Amino acid sequence: MRASSIRLLYLLLSYWLLTGCSQWRYDMGAPIASSDLPAQRASLNEVLQLLGPPMRMSASDTGFIMAWEHWDIRENSLGITLGALGADFFSADWGEMRIKGEFLLVTFDHQHLLTSATYTDWDNDGGGGQAIQPFFSFVSVVDVEDLIDPMPQHDWGNLLLQSDLPSALNSGSNSDTGQRGLQQRATPKAIGQQSLEMN
Amino acid sequence: MYKTTLLTALIVCASLLGACAQFESKRGVEVNWQDTVTNELVNGTSTRKDVLALLGPPSQVIALGSETALYYLFEHSEGEGLILIVYNRMRINTRYDRAIFFFDESDTLTEFATRVYPADES
Numbered sequence: 001m002r003a004s005s006i007r008l009l010y011l012l013l014s015y016w017l018l019t020g021c022s023q024w025r026y027d028m029g030a031p032i033a034s035s036d037l038p039a040q041r042a043s044l045n046e047v048l049q050l051l052g053p054p055m056r057m058s059a060s061d062t063g064f065i066m067a068w069e070h071w072d073i074r075e076n077s078l079g080i081t082l083g084a085l086g087a088d089f090f091s092a093d094w095g096e097m098r099i100k101g102e103f104l105l106v107t108f109d110h111q112h113l114l115t116s117a118t119y120t121d122w123d124n125d126g127g128g129g130q131a132i133q134p135f136f137s138f139v140s141v142v143d144v145e146d147l148i149d150p151m152p153q154h155d156w157g158n159l160l161l162q163s164d165l166p167s168a169l170n171s172g173s174n175s176d177t178g179q180r181g182l183q184q185r186a187t188p189k190a191i192g193q194q195s196l197e198m199n
Numbered sequence: 200m201y202k203t204t205l206l207t208a209l210i211v212c213a214s215l216l217g218a219c220a221q222f223e224s225k226r227g228v229e230v231n232w233q234d235t236v237t238n239e240l241v242n243g244t245s246t247r248k249d250v251l252a253l254l255g256p257p258s259q260v261i262a263l264g265s266e267t268a269l270y271y272l273f274e275h276s277e278g279e280g281l282i283l284i285v286y287n288r289m290r291i292n293t294r295y296d297r298a299i300f301f302f303d304e305s306d307t308l309t310e311f312a313t314r315v316y317p318a319d320e321s
Contacts, residue, residue: 005203020287028293044301045242048257053299059263110264112301151295154226156259157268178261178270192246193238 008037024075026148031070031107037117044112051104055151058175058182063109072100073126075142077195095142096128103184146186152176219278220289228258228274229277238247240300245308250300265304272297275319294318 038047047066054066077095102121109115129141152159152175159177167174175183175192183192231254233270250269251257256270273296279291298313 003209008207009205020283020285022287023289025288026293027291029295048310052314053270053297053312055295055297057261057268059240059261063264064261064268068206148293150226151272151274153258153270154274178259188214 006024018081022075022077022079024073024144025069026073026075027145028073029068029070032068032104033120034119037104037119038106038114040114042114044108044114047106047108047114050178054106056182058178058180060107061114062094063107064114065182066106066108067184068102068104069184071147071185073142073147074098075143077142092130092132094128094130095140096190097126097142097144099124099126099147100142102140110148147184153178203209217283220278220282222278224278225273227264227296228271230273230296230315230319231255232271232296233315234313237298237311237313240308240311242308242310247300247302247306247308250308250311254298263301266309267302269300269302270297271299273313273319275316 032051036051038050042050043055045109051068053071058065058078075095075097079091079092079093100121100123104117104119106117107115126144126147127142129139131141133139155176158179159171159174171177173180175181235309236253237321239245239253254269255272255273258272259270261268261270274293275296276291277316278289278291294316296315296319298311300311301309303309
């Protein structure tokens with residue numbers, strides 16, 4: 001066999017060793033322009049015309065709260081495995097995540113007048129990792145699941161009928177019902193109102 | 200040499216085949232809040248019964264003391280990807296069509312707003 005053929009075979013072997021470089025992009029919601037911040041004491045109707053319906057909403061003791069959000073999540077990973085050669089006993093993985101987001105929180109009093117508006121945006125490292133794993137890939141080095149959950153409004157009816165006892169006891173404090181405040185995506189469940197649910 | 204080249208070409212072609220993906224996910228209530236529909240609603244006159252008759256059951260009912268709000272949500276995700284062996288790329292766009300209606304203690308509509316992305320208009 002010629003040297004060029006051997007080089008070609010090595011190239012092919014390298015090609016099969018790579019499970020690949022993977023890039024996932026999640027774009028959720030529409031961008032919020034910071035210039036869209038409503039004026040103090042604006043009416044509810046003016047804010048709704050400016051920003052459209054909110055993404056999240058909840059009652060509060062002094063009126064109600066509304067939030068608009070936009071998320072741009074970028075996940076990059078690189079993996080090498082021998083699985084394509086029928087020897088699935090070794091894999092090496094590397095991954096990282098980048099999170100960009102915008103959040104606008106607006107509060108209203110009982111007269112439907114704006115009492116406060118806060119806008120924030122961020123572009124952060126969302127974590128990542130490396131792994132060398134024999135036989136099976138037990139660990140995912142990048143986890144975006146809690147960031148791409150469907151909106152809580154879809155589960156509103158189910159939340160009111162939840163059968164899990166700790167959750168049912170705490171339903172009065174659940175931030176997804178629209179009656180007791182709201183929370184952003186990816187808020188850890190071990191703190192705040194949901195920590196009482198013990199699961 | 201000819202056989203090796205042919206084999207290489209076949210393997211590369213096989214790897215490149217089936218190299219794209221497209222999917223969509225739809226969750227929530229059917230979008231019935233286009234402008235042509237909500238033009239029938241008038242603040243201060245229309246009632247909760249009118250809104251429910253036009254749009255059906257909402258995604259969420261929010262109690263605001265003596266007032267209530269009906270919230271309608273339709274979540275539409277579209278994904279497309281390029282799947283090669285050495286490089287895979289997926290892009291998923293999620294848009295939220297939504298509508299919100301506020302009612303006073305006598306169930307009269309006080310404020311409302313809607314948002315429908317053009318792709319979901321029909």
